[in-house]
Amino acid sequence: MMARKKDKKSSKPNGNVCGNCSAPEGSESAPKLLACARCGLVFYCSKDCQRTHWKADHKQHCISKADRAPQHQKRPDISKSADSDAAVTEEKCAICLDTLADASSFTLPCTHVFHGPCVSELRKFGVQQVCPLCRIPLPPGPEKVCDDASLRYAVISRLVATGHASWSTLPDWAQSEVDAAIAGWRDAADQGLAMAQCNLGIMHKHGRGVAQSDEEAVQWYRKAADQGHAGAQCNLGLMLDEGRGVAQSDEEAVQWYRKAADQGNAEAQCNLGLMLDEGRGVARSNEEAVEWYSKAADQGHAGAQCNLGSMFLKGRGVARSNEEAVEWYSKAADQGCAVAQLNLGLMLANGRGVAQSDKEAVEWYRKAADQGHAQAQHNLGLMFLGG
8 A cells, every 4th residue: 555645803812822831821730821022922831831932942933023013115016907017118127227028027115116036136246225226225035025924824833733723713813924924925926936936825725824726826836836946846746646726637747746856855756756656647667666765765755655665565666575664664654654554554463574463563553543544444443353
């Protein structure tokens, strides 16, 4: 069995908990929680918990209240109607002197228009502070805007990951942070930053903070992928692979997986291996599949480790070895891969490549079953039936 592909307002949240020990406010150990003085977003039951959390994690995610204050400076508006496009057709960029209509233009807060890449080059040469024409300060570069947005999003993502909120029922303050992150990414994406474009694709794909739309996700992934962003190339390959937001095409999926895989993207390497393994969109080759699985597995990709274990088990593209299969299944199972947990349980139950142990087999079946894996649930039931 192979692992398959996956990519009224209130200032405080309801039911505050300590950011370090998760003690709920009002409990015996945490009668009253105090907010972090810098960001005001995370709460603590004691100074000790605050110090511990600061050193362990919060320091890198803490964004001061001042940095989160709404920016009243007018954002560049790069969207133009057909009439405005015609108006600037003959205008020239004051930096490179080429016609503005020849490439994507960028409007500064002072209303002067330049080519986006020209403004980026200015920042590189140390004159990033002002407009070349009127000397009015330039807005932050897209990299800074994207980084700030990512920090804001990371705070909320961790809140959800730790079970203190859910994406469907975010408190008002948290939703505002997500909205601000999306606005920042959109600003940077409109300036051509591939990372921000990829992030917007992810948000549209999962419907986080924006309406869910596979079509919008594909558009943003493609913008970033065309610039060589490996993550976006892999994500675009997956959308083509599954026919989400775009016509299904194994051949195009393989092309994008390969572009990302060649850049070292582990997810793309695993997906490309699977396409070669199954002969989808490319001539079937067990040897090449093993090669790509190995590259991803060496980077710690659980799905690739599981698939590589299966190749060793069946002797496909590599010499058959139960011991090697168990080794790779174990690596993937330890990372929580349900398929690998099931397969490792089977190896233990049958004593293949490892000492036979019904007790250990049951443990791995249970881990996979708890994740909803049907075959593992079936096998676990058989173990109970047979005692």
